[in-house]
Amino acid sequence: MWKALTILTLILAPAVATGAEPGEELFNADGYRIAHYRAPVPYAPQGVGRIAPAAAAQLRPDRDALFIDVLPAEGGHREADGQWRLAQPRPSIPGAHWFPETGRGELAPGFADWFARGVARLSRGRKDRMIVTFCLADCWMSWNAARRLRALGYTNVWWLAEGTDGWRDMDLPLVNATPVSR
Template sequence: MTRPGPAMRRIIPALAWLVLAVGGVVLSGHGPGGSAAQAQTAAVDGVAVPEPEDYRTEAYRAPVPATLVGGTVIDTETAERLHGEGVAFIDVLPRPPRPDLPAGTLWRERPRNDIPGSLWLVDTGYGALTPAMEAYLLDGLATATGRDKTRPLVIYCDRDCWMSYNAAKRAIRAGYEAVYWYPDGVQGWAEAGNDLAANQPEPRPDE
């Protein structure tokens, strides 16, 4: 086989870089717990999703950032390790709406297939919370950590859901020092072959 000449040897790396760039893969560091896969899923049409200055208040089901200021974004492998170490896992997925049923109809809420051992604090990932719901979130975090804000927390819900981003940011602002955000959530956990367990939410303050 004829070896490429000097000019071609200069062109080949540039072409390889172009293929990677067009494909949306960036081979570089992504901060603690980051990965190239996370960088890809956190992009829309090749443009990285920026963190907002405050909480996300609309379009919660959408691609999320690959970063969390003050916290650590983790992948499934890290989530598995932390789970094995007994770190508290907090699910913030909203509760499914109750159907409009005739008076007197018995309705049982369907359990969520969740990461085992998680504390499910429903409806706490919205951009705006009432004082009662914010207290519900913070009381739940305090219970999960034994009121020790240096203890780690893993906060998640479903993939491509800003609810977990908002809740993780709220925990950081409340003074928690080791907040891990798991943006792949239940889907990433299950896709890795991990078991799920039926879970019920902690009662809201209005229940």
């Protein structure tokens, strides 16, 4: 009996620790998180630095670094013409560029291209441009976006793990963001 319980505990423990159901995949074959996005994220993606909120606050958005917000547009959606219909505002870091839904592990059709072209335009094609990705604390979406930028060849990518929660916790202002247009 005890042996069976021990074996069952060893099988179920990783799923419980990560929030996954037994047999549920958390990552796709490309290494992007695809489920349970709101969970602790223990480390930055390979080749990406982690930046503390206090250090990020010293940077001037669009001058020192591009700040890329990837939080989904909760209750909102993107129309065929590329315009967003939002159900609620997104309080974000002033000067950040919001690319809703681009932090998901598997992107909807057209979103990968929209994200890649948008960041290329904002960085003026400079792959060494400093980029800071974020969403909320304990959210894998900014981790996915940072990983995606590295895969696109960007070499100076930073991950603000605490996201807008960490920014707000430092009593820094947030402003309502508008999604980047096509």
